[in-house]
Amino acid sequence: MVVLKILSKLFKALRSNESPNQLAWGFVLGMIIGLTPLWNLHNLVVIVLILIFKVNAAMAGVAFILFDIIVFAFLPLLDPLFHSLGYWLLVDVEWLRPLWVFISTTPVLAWCNFNNTVVLGSFVVALLLVVPLYFFTKWWVVQYRDKIDARIQKWKIVQILKSTKLVQLYNKISQLGD
Numbered sequence: 001m002v003v004l005k006i007l008s009k010l011f012k013a014l015r016s017n018e019s020p021n022q023l024a025w026g027f028v029l030g031m032i033i034g035l036t037p038l039w040n041l042h043n044l045v046v047i048v049l050i051l052i053f054k055v056n057a058a059m060a061g062v063a064f065i066l067f068d069i070i071v072f073a074f075l076p077l078l079d080p081l082f083h084s085l086g087y088w089l090l091v092d093v094e095w096l097r098p099l100w101v102f103i104s105t106t107p108v109l110a111w112c113n114f115n116n117t118v119v120l121g122s123f124v125v126a127l128l129l130v131v132p133l134y135f136f137t138k139w140w141v142v143q144y145r146d147k148i149d150a151r152i153q154k155w156k157i158v159q160i161l162k163s164t165k166l167v168q169l170y171n172k173i174s175q176l177g178d
Helices: 002-015 020-035 041-052 057-073 075-092 094-105 117-154 156-163 165-176
Strands: none
Touching (some): 002 057, 020 057, 075 117
16 A cells, blocks of 8 residues: 555656656655665665655655665675675775775764675665766656656546546545645
């Protein structure tokens, strides 16, 4: 039921007047949480950013679920990649060593777990994906609004589903919370 609610909010957001920037930033921040191991300080910071700034939380939720599924499905491929990148940054890049010592010995920063090669590698990959994924998501939202949504609304199955009593009741109940 939670997944249906998130998808409902996603399509509502895509059809709303919300800025493509807000939707794209929500998706990017959700990607960071989904791509990196969950229980780390940096993910708490990302969640706070989602709550503080005017980004779309539904897009963040969808991105989190999507990237969590991707990481889980491709774990045998991604984990060694994240480990190798993290190991290279932690051990082989000499000039970064003082930074890692500082982070791992500072009480609050140590909760980021950047001394873990997989955590560091996945976080760096997520940071590398921020800019391209932001622009791609922004472009996709505009394309969806301009070209795809009108076609989807004409589909018979969508018209049938929108006309059912259950969907109408759900729409009334979901509007009460807004």
